[in-house]
Amino acid sequence: MARYYNTIQILLLILVGIAFYVAYFNIDYLSERLWIFYLFPFLILIVQLLGLFIFTIIKKNRAGTLVGGLIILSIVSTFLYNSELVKSKRVLQATLMDDLSAIHLTLRENRQFEVNASTLFTEDYFYGKYKVIDNKIIFLDKRYNNDFIPDTVTIVGDKIILEFENGEPNTDFASYFDIKKNELKSYHKTVSE
Structure with missing residues (x-):
């Protein structure tokens, strides 16, 4: 039964991560449709992702922690790649x-x-x-x-x-x-x- 819940946690982490990237790569569409409220989906997805990640840590789900860590690392990497830190002067x-x-x-x-x-x-x-x-x-x-x-x-x-x-x-x-x-x-x- 614990294995089943671990698998569900991993799948939820992956789904929330995919939803975040779908929203991120469609940010122009969201800002056009939702005006200044386009940040709400990001806020909700980040809170869900962090909540699930913390939950997998508390439940000692190693695979879930690894998957959640990789998703968070990929999101941070994406933001760093698009920031001024790595762009030309x-x-x-x-x-x-x-x-x-x-x-x-x-x-x-x-x-x-x-x-x-x-x-x-x-x-x-x-x-x-x-x-x-x-x-x-x-x-x-x-x-x-x-x-x-x-x-x-x-x-x-x-x-x-x-x-x-x-x-x-x-x-x-x-x-x-x-x-x-x-x-x-x-x-x-x-x-x-």
Whole structure:
């Protein structure tokens, strides 16, 4: 009978772990549907996982403790992998603000870019490669869900200009990025090929 309960504990740990990963990899969908309440499923799943893990320890279920420990280790590893600790250094950060939305651009030392477009209810992420030639940033991958951000943009002072009109930078409202951090000045000669 004890073996049966040990097996049930292991299966519950595995199911809660799988549910956590399903929620984690569908976080955009959850945030779109549940708005700010999308964190509740994570909270419930973490509490369940930790409760089951502690229960297996108390019941001296070695296999359950091992499985629970591996699941918790994999979750921690996933968060560490997606954290800033293991990512390449940021060399440029810029933001384009609108009345109800913002687009954040990050260029990394390893020639990767990240674009985070957020509105009141949604958040979209785009990742890819870029290269720099003089004061131009050339995106080699999809950088936005439409052509609002062209594949080549120009750094002019503390702004990233999206388009020019009659040879002059267009600095109308919500038509350029404000640069918050720029270490490309000393870096662009090594990035461009």
